[in-house]
Amino acid sequence: MQDLRVLSGMRPTGQLHLGHYHGVLKNWIDLQNEYDSYFFVADWHAFTTHYADKVDLENNVCQMVIDWLASGINPNTSTIFVQSKVPEHAELHLLLSMTTPLSWLERVPSYKDQQEKLKSKDLSTYGFLGYPLLQSADILIYKAGLVPVGEDQVAHVELTREVARRFNYIFGREPDFEERAEEAIVKMGKKNAKLYRSLRKSYQENGDIEAIEKAVAFLNSQQNITISDRDRLIGYLEGVGKIILPEPESLLTKASKMPGLDGQKMSKSYNNTISLRDSNHEIEIKIKKMPTDPARVKLTDPGNPAKCPVWQFHEIYSDEKTCQWVNDGCTNAKMGCIDCKKPLIESVQNELAPIQERAAEYEKDIDLVKQIIFDGSKKARIVAKETMAEVREVMGTNY
Ligand code: TRP
Ligand code: SF4
Numbered sequence: 001m002q003d004l005r006v007l008s009g010m011r012p013t014g015q016l017h018l019g020h021y022h023g024v025l026k027n028w029i030d031l032q033n034e035y036d037s038y039f040f041v042a043d044w045h046a047f048t049t050h051y052a053d054k055v056d057l058e059n060n061v062c063q064m065v066i067d068w069l070a071s072g073i074n075p076n077t078s079t080i081f082v083q084s085k086v087p088e089h090a091e092l093h094l095l096l097s098m099t100t101p102l103s104w105l106e107r108v109p110s111y112k113d114q115q116e117k118l119k120s121k122d123l124s125t126y127g128f129l130g131y132p133l134l135q136s137a138d139i140l141i142y143k144a145g146l147v148p149v150g151e152d153q154v155a156h157v158e159l160t161r162e163v164a165r166r167f168n169y170i171f172g173r174e175p176d177f178e179e180r181a182e183e184a185i186v187k188m189g190k191k192n193a194k195l196y197r198s199l200r201k202s203y204q205e206n207g208d209i210e211a212i213e214k215a216v217a218f219l220n221s222q223q224n225i226t227i228s229d230r231d232r233l234i235g236y237l238e239g240v241g242k243i244i245l246p247e248p249e250s251l252l253t254k255a256s257k258m259p260g261l262d263g264q265k266m267s268k269s270y271n272n273t274i275s276l277r278d279s280n281h282e283i284e285i286k287i288k289k290m291p292t293d294p295a296r297v298k299l300t301d302p303g304n305p306a307k308c309p310v311w312q313f314h315e316i317y318s319d320e321k322t323c324q325w326v327n328d329g330c331t332n333a334k335m336g337c338i339d340c341k342k343p344l345i346e347s348v349q350n351e352l353a354p355i356q357e358r359a360a361e362y363e364k365d366i367d368l369v370k371q372i373i374f375d376g377s378k379k380a381r382i383v384a385k386e387t388m389a390e391v392r393e394v395m396g397t398n399y
Contacts, residue, residue, distance in 0.1 A: 005038065006148065009083070015276065032073065041373075042138065081379070132159050142387070171242075292309075296330075314340075314343075322343055
């Protein structure tokens with residue numbers, strides 16, 4: 001497992017669908033085996049746009065977490081938690097708001113886009129403007145190195161980097177920074193000090209980025225230095241000052257290839273989803289109702305798979321041979337659309353069967369789900385509190 005921490009969040013939308021599974025969850029599942037992973041329900045974020053909706057938030061959170069667990073997010077390797085159960089996010093958000101220029105938030109593309117899109121809601125609120133900064137707090141409070149997000153969220157990670165840089169610049173500059181860093185080097189002992197100095201030199205003289213990475217890994221593995229000294233020594237590598245909040249990188253998740261039943265993006269608001277917990281019967285009905293190439297009125301009318309959402313499903317679910325069978329049968333009018341859909345119904349049912357089996361067990365034991373969320377939130381909070389202690393220290397509110 002690598003040292004880098006991965007963090008990502010999802011708004012509590014309740015039960016998830018195949019778009020979430022293929023677009024997000026499978027990616028998280030891969031990441032959790034490689035990194036120290038934190039996945040959380042961004043329940044406060046829901047209020048930034050849907051503040052007036054009366055929803056059963058608790059149930060939405062539980063149902064979504066059930067889908068995470070059933071899909072394969074492992075609570076023993078990943079930390080699963082809920083944002084509002086770690087109130088330190090709000091404190092960091094408040095403190096970051098003091099140093100974040102308004103124009104940075106107004107410039108975030110989603111600000112104007114979403115206001116346009118959700119015209120029926122009054123989104124000229126303080127919370128909505130500030131929501132990307134809340135996201136920055138979500139990320140920075142765990143010092144996450146990697147943030148897997150879709151394309152629409154990359155700008156938020158970019159903002160987070162700027163926010164962190166500014167924070168470190170303002171609060172990481174101690175008047176006696178160099179002296180303290182030099183003292184911290186000496187405190188590590190001769191051998192470690194020598195290694196640190198040579199890595200630092202290698203970066204400062206030759207711009208060797210690998211040397212920085214090595215030095216950071218080395219500092220993180222040192223048990224006998226204080227957190228403050230470690231931050232100083234990380235900052236001293238680049239010579240800028242203490243790095244309290246490291247800048248994260250976004251890890252762009254490829255757009256999900258999973259289309260909706262009508263060929264548009266799969267989304268609840270388009271009413272074109274297959275939910276992870278749809279019954280076999282519902283799956284069958286939904287796929288049977290899928291629109292096909294309109295040219296195929298009669299069995300003898302040839303069609304073009306490129307114009308058919310069913311074909312897009314085959315590209316995800318079917319092997320080479322089946323795809324050839326579809327292509328041939330469609331373009332040469334050898335088979336009907338009902339036949340073409342049959343193998344898909346089975347594939348989707350087979351894919352979801354083990355997920356639904358696990359989901360059913362969690363549904364029967366909601367207390368277990370709540371316990372997983374509780375334990376994860378407790379664990380996350382320990383990390384969040386550590387970061388806040390450092391933030392309070394450098395801001396001088398630690399009295
Ligand atoms: N804003 C994200 C979304 O709407 C959810 C989110 C909140 C998030 N905080 C985050 C994602 C932190 C990654 C990291 O999808
Ligand atoms: Fe679509 Fe298959 Fe019908 Fe062709 S045969 S139009 S690919 S459903």
